[in-house]
Amino acid sequence: xxxxxxSPSNKVTEKGKDVExxxxxxxxxxxxxxxxxxxxxxxxxxxxxxxxxxxxxxxxPSDRFSAERxxxxxxxxxxxxxxxxxxxxYLCASSSASGGPETQYFGPGTRxxxx
Amino acid sequence: xxxxxQHNHHVILSEAAxxxxxxxxxxxxxxxxxxxxxxxxxxxxxxxxYFSGDPLVKGIKGxxxxxxxxxxSFNLRKPSVQWSDTAEYFCAVNARTNAGKSTxxxxxxxxxxx
Numbered sequence: 096x097x098x099x100x101x102s103p104s105n106k107v108t109e110k111g112k113d114v115e116x117x118x119x120x121x122x123x124x125x126x127x128x129x130x131x132x133x134x135x136x137x138x139x140x141x142x143x144x145x146x147x148x149x150x151x152x153x154x155x156p157s158d159r160f161s162a163e164r165x166x167x168x169x170x171x172x173x174x175x176x177x178x179x180x181x182x183x184x185y186l187c188a189s190s191s192a193s194g195g196p197e198t199q200y201f202g203p204g205t206r207x208x209x210x
Numbered sequence: 211x212x213x214x215x216q217h218n219h220h221v222i223l224s225e226a227a228x229x230x231x232x233x234x235x236x237x238x239x240x241x242x243x244x245x246x247x248x249x250x251x252x253x254x255x256x257x258x259x260y261f262s263g264d265p266l267v268k269g270i271k272g273x274x275x276x277x278x279x280x281x282x283s284f285n286l287r288k289p290s291v292q293w294s295d296t297a298e299y300f301c302a303v304n305a306r307t308n309a310g311k312s313t314x315x316x317x318x319x320x321x322x323x324x
Contacts, residue, residue, distance in 0.1 A: 098253070099253075126310065128310070128312070130314075135316070136316050136317075137214070137216075137300060137314040137315050137316040137317050138300065138302075138312075138314040139314075140312060140313065140314075143310035143311060145310055151308075151310050151311055153311065154311070186254070188254075196259060196262075196309075198256045198259065199256070199312070200255075201246075201253045201255070202253065203253055204253075
C-alpha cells in the first residue's frame with residue numbers, strides 16, 4: 096500500500112514569508128508525528144496527534160509554528176514569518192496506534208530553505 | 211526529560227568487519243527503544259525495537275541490539291557488515307507514560323568499504 100507522503104519535497108522561501116508543509120499519513124493510521132532534522136543532527140520532535148485527542152505540542156520551538164490535522168488524516172505544518180534557522184528537513188511519520196512500541200513509518204520529508 | 215546519546219558520529223568499516231554502534235539514553239522510567247536506519251536516498255525505516263521481554267532483539271538484515279537496563283544502553287550490533295549496510299543509523303527512545311513523544315539521537319553514519 097501507499098506510504099506516508101509529504102509535499103512539497105523542496106521549498107525555498109524568503110525570510111518573513113509563511114510556509115505550509117503537508118503530510119498524508121498511511122490510511123488508517125491514527126497517530127501522526129512531525130519532526131525537524133537540521134543538518135548533521137538527529138530528529139527533533141515537534142508535535143504528535145493521536146486520534147481525536149488534543150495534540151502534544153510540547154516540541155514546537157516557537158509560536159510561529161503550528162499544525163493541524165483535518166478529519167483525522169492529512170496534516171499541515173505551518174511556519175509563520177520564517178527565519179533562516181528554520182531551514183531544515185521536516186519529516187512526518189504515522190503509526191497505527193498511540194505511539195508506544197508501535198513502529199513509526201516516515202515520509203520522504205520536505206527540505207525547507209529560508210533565504 | 212529524556213535524551214539519547216550516540217557515541218560515534220561516523221564509523222568506517224571494511225566488509226565482513228563486525229559492527230557495534232553505541233546508544234545510551236537518559237530517563238528514569240520504563241522506555242521503548244528503537245533503531246531506525248536511513249539508506250542513501252530512502253526514507254527512515256525501522257531496523258528493530260524493544261519494549262518488553264528478551265532484552266536481546268533481532269531485526270532485519272542480521273542486525274541485533276541488546277537492552278542493558280543497568281547501563282541505560284541499547285547498542286546495535288552486526289557480526290559481519292556488507293557494503294549495502296552503508297547508511298545513517300538513529301537510536302530513539304520514548305517513555306511508556308508519554309509514548310507519542312520520541313527522542314532521537316544525532317545519528318551515526320556508517321560507511322562500509324567494499
